Amino acid sequence: MSPVFYLISAMTVAGGLAAVLLKNTVHCALALTVAFAGLALLFLQLDAQFAGFAQILVYIGAVAILVVFAILLTRGSETPKDGVYSRNWPIGLVIAAAVFSVLGWAVLQSARVLPNETAVPKVTVLDIGNALVGRYVLPLEIVALLLTAATIGAVIVALHEKEGAK
Amino acid sequence: MASNSYFSLAVLFLAALGFGLAPLVLAWLWGKAFSPAKPNAIKNSIYECGLESRGDAWMQFRSAYYLYAIIFLIFDVEAVFLLPFAVAFTGLGAAACGAMLVFVLMLIEGLAWAWAKGVLTWA
Amino acid sequence: MLGEGILKGMAETARNFVGSYFSAERMTTVEYPEERIAPIEAARVFPFLVYDTENWEAGLRCVACQICEKECPPKCIFIEKSKDKKPDAIGKPQFYPTRFDIDISVCMSCQICVEVCPFEAIKMDNVFELATDDRFGGLLLDRKELAKSNEYYHGIHPTEAARVDARLAAEKVKADAKSTAAVVASAVKGAERPAPPAAGGV
Amino acid sequence: MIVWMDQFFVLLRNWLVGFLPVSLQGFAGVLLSVVTIVLLFPALFALAVWLERKGLGRMQNRLGPNRVGPFGLLQPIADGIKSLTKEDIVPLSADAPVHFLAPVVLVVAVFMGFAVLPMGRNMVLVDMDAGLLFYFAMGASTELAVFMAGWSSRNKYSLLGAMRAVAQMISYEVVLLLSSVAVVMISGSLSLTKIVEAQNHYTWGLPHWYIFTPWGLAGFIMYAIAATAETNRSPFDLPEGESELVAGYHTEYSGFKFALFFLGEYLAMFSISGLGSTLFLGGWSAPFSFLTWVPSWIWFFSKLMLSVFVFIWMRGTLPRLRQDQLMNFAWKFVLPFTLLNLMVTALWRFMGEGWERWVVCSAILVVVYVVMARVSLYKEHIRPRRYRYAD
Amino acid sequence: MTDTAFRREKMEEGWNRPPLIEEDGEAELLEVAMGPHHPSTHGVFRMDLALDGERVVRLKPVFGYLHRNHEKIAEGISYLASMPYTDRLDYICSLTNNWAYALAVEKLVGQQVPERAEYIRVILAEFTRIQNHASSIGFLIQEMGASGTPLMYAFREREKILDLFEELTGSRMMCNYMRFGGCRVDTSAAWLDAARKVVDGLPGFVDEFENLLSTNEILMARCQRVGILRPELAVNAGITGPMLRASGVNYDIRKVDHYGIYDRFKFRVPLGDHGDIYDRYMVRILEMRESITILNQALRDIPGGPIMDAKAKIRGFRPKPGEAYGRIEAPKGELGFYLISDGGPNPYRYRVRPPSLINLTVLEDMCLGSNVADVVLIFGSVDIVLGEVDR
Amino acid sequence: MAVDEGLKIELGKQGVFVTTIEELYNWGRRNSVWPMQFGLACCAIEMIATTMARYDLARFGAEVFRPSPRQADLMIISGTVTKKMAPQVVRLYNQMAEPRYVIAMGACAISGGPFKQGYNVLKGIDRYIPVDVHIPGCPPRPEALIQAFMTLQKKIDEQPLTGAGRPRHLDAEAQGEFPVPEQGAHDLEPTSNKGVWTVPVVIR
Amino acid sequence: MKTMEEIKAAIEAAAPGAGVEIVPNPSPSGQHSLRIAPSHAVAVATFLRDDAELALDFLSNVTGVDWLDKEVTEKVKVTSTVTKTVDDVEQDVEETVEETRKRVQPGCLEVVYHLFSSALKHGPVILRMKTMNRTDQVELPSLTPIWRSAEFQEREVFDLYGVVFKGHPDLRRLLMWDEFKDHPMRRDYVDPDDYEYEPTPHDAVLTRANAHKAAEEAKAREGTGAGL
Amino acid sequence: MTPLTGYLLVAALLFAIGLAGALTRRNAILVLIGIELMLNAANLNLIAFWRYGPHPEALTGMMFAIFSIAVAAAEAAVGLGLVISIHRHAHTTDLDNMNRMKG
């Protein structure tokens, strides 16, 4: 539990909070990238180098771009007249708080049984590569299928305009 | 070793941040000391070819941007899988490579579909 | 094929890049304040007034006939004609401009004043380094600033000046001949009547 | 080989650090390397700007800057002082915090990329196992900075420019990634140091650079195209295409913020050329075995400057593409070809040593290139024309 | 006021508040004004564009930013005094403007022009055409983003031609050379030799230009099938000059009117078949080549003799009442002068038929449905000069 | 240097410091004047010719023609300013970041030039914005523009950093906004900015 | 190409009642023109464009001309019957006396079209149309629907002369700004008074500058007076 | 507190924040942002458990996290695509308004 951990966690949580609290949607998206970056740093803290960088590449590099594009495509950066929060926001807040208390409680409860320091695992990209086409070949193919499906799905959903133009 | 490399990165990050911020701070100080900023309504309005700007710039864009972003996202994710595979590639057998080939081909199929659908035509 | 034309273009720029170190054809820069392009004789920038003798004021060829003022397209010449007459370079009494201003911030260097002037009094200069931060002080030239000697004129437009001088000389010869003729004639007349008081040529 | 020259910077650092207590040595060493990077590349930036202005001048039959300092070398410094003291305008309707952050984010993201570039033997800030991935992860963040700049200015030209820039960058980033994958497939590592090591062998005095293999050449060309687009250089400089978008996403930036964008662009150019030479041109390794005595960092930086010069050369020659052509080119030509190149790379490995693989791989690539080029030119109806005359 | 205080105050006034969302979220058209200060409008032209994405759905040119009241001024000054003003109409080609005006006045008073003067006029006009076409192509490619190189080459040649002009007429751009019934000063033998030398160098220059540009794929991709103008529309809209011929209409006033002595020279009129930007570009290139052949013939055949009609009057020039319309094939198209005389020293009505303005009639038709980036190219390919458009 | 000599001595070390900074500041400013990409009429062609190979304004480090006024230092008014264009010119000038300079290139920009009789021609841009250097000529030769540029550099060099003689942009009290004229029913309104243009008295 | 008379005949055959009138041009250019009645202009123009023999498909130039109200002095022959004694016989004789009369010939705005044929390569055929006066009846039919090239030129004539073209698709000011009220090319247009200072003053300009200065001063004095 | 607890707590907090965002915001895109946060929180858990788990060499948690990144990215693409398409039909991204329209 180093100060670095606290720093990064604070940054992550702050980013997350800002992402759901800020008024301007683009600001939310930018805050979201801060949260993503924090998460990536946490991954690095956990010696998951590859996952950390993959997180940056995919989330900051791609998902964040996707989000801001979506915002600009829907004129979402403008502040609507009647508030940014849903009408039944208290209910949502209560639910979230409840979930957090349950989770936190559970974590703290089990704190004693959770394992402490273990040896730093030596994981290289090579291992990941080998595992990918070895043990995890089936998930890999499934992911490919999923990604293709997602491409097609997302494109079909978002396409429309072009067909109209044709 | 790992923590050391992260440490270097952190130092580099701070140095780069400093490099970015220091001149801005310096410029600000210069402004304070010698050349006062003189804002006014014309200067600080949006530039639009010397005319008064009309309409808001934060407007709606076309969905073409989004379509490309989707495909980019998919390929980005693909690269995340492809890179470890490539590292291991020299030591792999044909079967493993075949598996990867299937993976890649599946994504290419998505690309080809998008191509055929005209998604890749920026108009 | 894709890339061919691009490579051809790149070769062309490369040729110029390399050539710029070797051939003057490909390094055309003339480093202005130090080097200058050889002055072109015909070059014209702003008009000036020619004077003949040592004294600029007395030697001005201009007789304030105001033709140039009238013909100047943007009307940038302003002349005030003298009330009296003064002898000009050849001693003929003439009107002279008491004021001759050219606003070179308006002048369009068109040379029309030169073309219409019957007295070869106004010519085009080739000085262009006139940048100034003083709009009126620097760019509104009065007759003193405008007056340049005939030698100066010869210096900048030798061919043209020679032609002008020849023409003026010829005219002078003609005028002299005329006046001698007139003198002779009047002398002839004078033989009959008492000579009139000497007055300027009409 | 003169080791001390080759390792000059490393030894210098170690020597300097040696004066400090042991507990601080690690820290000081890192600090020293970082400071070197942070100062060296901006200096290189100044040099490159000067080179660009001089080089363009020469291509255009003129001299270029030559009055400020000897040969105009101090020109960039004068520009720096000027930018520093220029008024900083933030449009009123702009989003001030984001407007302020964008150039900083850009510069930081670009600087981070240098961390993994080996600039000479043993001269790399961090030699990570996932170095290449790290590089791309950092490169991905620049897109965000560009978007921030364009969006926060709230100017139509800026936003349009930024959207174009982002669309362009994401398109070519895919190509950049995939053309590097081919290198990784052969070298078997994401660590850039290892990739250089893998190329640092010689046969008959010639190096084993990947550019000298069919797939490597093809990959390099695709990489170069993508790199040009990624750094918004001509002929892909349309996000700041002044002919229609004034100055693109930095239209509303003045003073040093603008200078930071400028700097960021050039730094990105350096880092991407550095990566390119690392991946395909053998990084810091010498081009001939008999030249290995020349310090490695000299090779690295000469390759870097050479590629920068090519960038300048292209800028001096080529007009720019249009957005749709650029996107189509990325997705319909470069990307498929890069994917094919991946397959060819795999084939290369499976065919084993021998001359056949040279023939087969080259043939595949050339034939496909020609066919694709023809087809795409044909489809775009691009062809030379003949003209008729009337008397 | 300090920056912060200023911003705070303005924010209280609501400057910074983003506009509220509108009820209908319809994808709206983006209205952009291009110009009057826009890097690629050759000065002070403005186009009000409505964009759907990047597609142009409406384009309204706005003129008058350089309306200098040429016609009004000319009605207040003598016939001769208007001559220097014609230099400033199409300020790239002052000599052809001179010629057109002189031609109209000569028609009005029935003046003859000596043969040598006619030859000099042809030589100067063809030089003017070459430098106009070269710089217009340079500007076009500049708009395509080619960082100035073609423009520099064009201006390199232009300087040579301008030197000739200056040597003869005294001024680089504003020649004010032709007079009613001839020319102002005679050419010397040295000048003719210098001119021959320049002409000898021109084919090499055109070749260089073509190498640099004509087969460049980027240029072809940007220019071919963009901004198409159909011949019927072109004729109906009064389009003239290279633009008309690029649409395939064989109409060259040099051939139609045989004004001056153009019937003595052998030259061809290049015609395009597609009417797109590339055809306009190529027609200009080919016209430059034709102009070189005319120049060669004229410089070979130029006779001796006077250069001014002896009967011509400089001062006290008062044409009899009547009117005349004289036109020539200026580099940009048909340049006509329409004069009405009431017998006074000033024209009663003085009208310029500006090719640039009328060629812009079809700008919207050519741009509709194309990309914004193409608009500047299409506009550039029309080849206008604002001094003539707005007069 | 225009800094008061007495003041300099008084300030002692600090004064030396100011001078060095001043010199550095003026040196940087002078050698990096980026003009705005802005052409109005015929003179613009000569301005372009000045940047071309033969004359090469780039030698002075001034080839960076910035299209956006935010990044430009110098506005070369190269050509006729019509009344229709004047508001735009003034607005663009206002949108430039300080320090900013103006060169009025050619007769038209200074006084309306040959076209000053025209109803739509502004009789000199200095009626609305302050002009640093005037170049007469129609059009001025490229060399004349270079000379004007060097005049401007000299002018910059002579500007003190502090004190009474300091240039406008260093003076918080000095005018920073130049009102944009309106296009009225018959003419621009106002026909000149009284703060910039005072009818000069010329003694003859 | 046909002569003017032939063209006139052809037009009259095609569009009866067009009221075509040949306006002779005394200058050596010999470019005579046809004046047509505005009411038939479109029909005539269409005929000229579509007729196979004329095929005037290319409208080159459109010009506005302002003819001011003019005081003409003309000699009129007045015939009156006077009783005279001729040969000692009183007779009513018709006698013609020349009288000088002055009258104001009302001015008008005229629009001139120069037509060429790009197919047959001949021309110019010049058409002219007149408005009724210079003030309120300034409408003319637009020929833009027939020749696109008239689009901007007619707008320009509208802008500078104030001729209103009926049927023009987009009749706005072309060169001056939209708020501008006058038509500056008219001969009686008065320039805006912006001569604040003239270093080389000239007759009219000088007087106006002085007047302007006086007015300014008066205004200033008034202003201070009001302020006090 | 063991390190793992710390990570788990952060993950829980992020999850709750994401949930709160998803439940309280009106803009559909922000709801998706909330969901992304939740997914990422889960990812953090996966990696933390892998790191402190009994068999870090087995890579299971890590691989799972990588796959999860991929899947979450795909989810984002489809989700945002849906929002865009809804926006096109309903001209709003406001969930409250959408409900009202439906109702």
Ligand code: SF4
């Ligand atoms: S050169 Fe032309 S503008 Fe200048 S003073 Fe002479 S006539 Fe007037």
Ligand code: SF4
């Ligand atoms: S310069 Fe010549 S034309 Fe002008 S007033 Fe003098 S004499 Fe007459």
Ligand code: SF4
């Ligand atoms: S000063 Fe002369 S060259 Fe310059 S814009 Fe005016 S008229 Fe044109």
